[in-house]
Amino acid sequence: MKDKKTSKGQLLMKKFLVYFTLWLFIGSWALNTSEAIAAEINDLLSPVSKESADEIVKVRTVWSQDRAHPESQVILAVIFDVPKDFHINADQSQIITVKDLVLIPTKVQMIKVPEGITVESPRFPQADQLKAEYADQPLMVFSGRTVIYLAMKIDETVKPGQLSVKLQINYQACDKKTCYMPKKTIVKESFEVVELNQKSVEINKEIFKGYYAAQADVTAKKVAFDLFGLTFSLNVSFWWGKILLMLTAAMGGVMLNFTPCVLPIIPIKIMSLSTTAEDRKRCIILGLTMSFGVLVFWLALGTMVALISGFTAANQLFQYPVVTILIGGIIAVMAVGMWGQFSFRLPDFIYMINPNQNSLMGSFGLGILTAILSTPCTAPFMGAAAAWAATQNPVTTITTFGFIGSGMALPYLILSASPGLVKKMPKTGPASELIKQVMGLFMLAAAAYFVGSGLSVLLSKPPDPPETLYWWVVMAFCAAAGGWLVYRTVRIAARRRQTVFFVALGIIVIALSFIGGSRLxxxxxxxxxxxxxxxxxxxxxxxxxxxLDFTAEWCLNCKALEHGVLNTRKIINLFASSDIAPIKVDITGNNPSGKEKLKQVGSLTIPLLVVYSSDKRIVFKSDFYTADQIVDAVRKAREASR
Incomplete structure (x- = not known):
């Protein structure tokens, strides 16, 4: 009896072990093939035809560039050519659940990526609604040419060479009556990474228009402004946000008139208006004409940014030495005109911009020249507005630049509409001539600056810093202006108080000129x-x-921030710390790696200061900043690095 119980127990144990082993095998197989099982279930629940999807839908891939640089982005487009009367199901995030029906979503997934490459989530287009016979409610589908984008960021540590990626594509083609067998495709693609000094060309531009338009829409919803710690942002996804941004751009245009680039022109215009102050109508017409010249230039600049590939910022004009040297020459001719030295006949266009003539063409030309002179400088608020505009459609880009021009033109309209503001300027006599002569010398200093910065661009060899000796020529003209003011004041001043004031002013100008030459x-x-x-x-x-300090020899705002903020004792001591690497990115000349870095940090204009934590996160970025902001940014970077 006992033996029977023992044998029965052994039999039960054997059965248990067999079933348990079988259960483990089935469970393991199910876990390892869950996707296959799910696909099988989906196939059973879907109205599937035995015809393969790849016989209906053609899939191909293309790159956005012929080759890529380290620390840049390249995009791979997966293109589905879906014939008429067919569709593929939407992606998982857009697909709609249908009762008693399982739909296979379209899926694009990277399954092999080289080290140093970061792949963003696939960007799918907006799906369309479609009514099919096999579903009792509308479906979300892709039809016609459907493009899915995969953006890849290349780390700066990636070495030049050929890199390969592998992606898996899943989709299911359907028509209005039935769906076809789901398709899974493995695609291998490769692209070349090259040195920064080798050119990369955009290709397949028509395919990637959709990506860049969507990218602009995503990144441009908020535009941030920072002025010496005063920070705010505007949400431009609403119409009122766009209007506020345009008004902010106009405010930046107004402030351009108070930058070092434009200040030499303002006294010239004031003297020009003072000669017609008695004729209010004539004064207003001249002011309107000059304002129109300013506006025309900024509209033309906006058009260039909107339509010319690779032209993204106003100050790019000054990266072409021919432009700066030509402008310097025109200013020099105008300066000579201030001294009344046109005793010989010059080309007609010179007389068009001679401010002494008070002609309509002269005012218009002066307006254009004033706007051109402003481009090396970036006013508060203007840089962020212009950078945002460069990513928008042509109409928005041109309109934004038009508002910048309108703001810049506003002070000249106010001056022309209020002749009383300029009536006290001497119109004739020795005092009037002295003002013109002093301003002429200052204009020669401006001419020397533009010619010198142009030569600096020609002679610079990045990463070495550009030559700066031309500043002594600039300051020599400034010192000459101060010396001439002292000499002529002593000769012609009738009152002692006036003599003391203008002689002291001249001596101050001479002293500042020598100090400026030494520091610059x-x-x-x-x-x-x-x-x-x-x-x-x-x-x-x-x-x-x-x-990172982004600068250039032709950027006067950069010089002002460098000497007024960066060269203060507080910042000097801070940057001497062993855990800080102060790096200067000078884009004066042909510096493609520096320009690429400026683009990577999300800016188009300079000056710009960027602070990274030790794990390479940006903790601070500003075009107008204070010493306290830099100290606070370094403190945050140190905290983030712990």
Missing amino acids: TDRGPINWINYTPERFNEAVAQQKIIV
């Missing part, structure tokens, strides 16, 4: 590292806090 040609107290991608990567590898 000095490399400064900060041990800057001249930017190259390799030096930046070295600082990253050393886990240092990186301060």
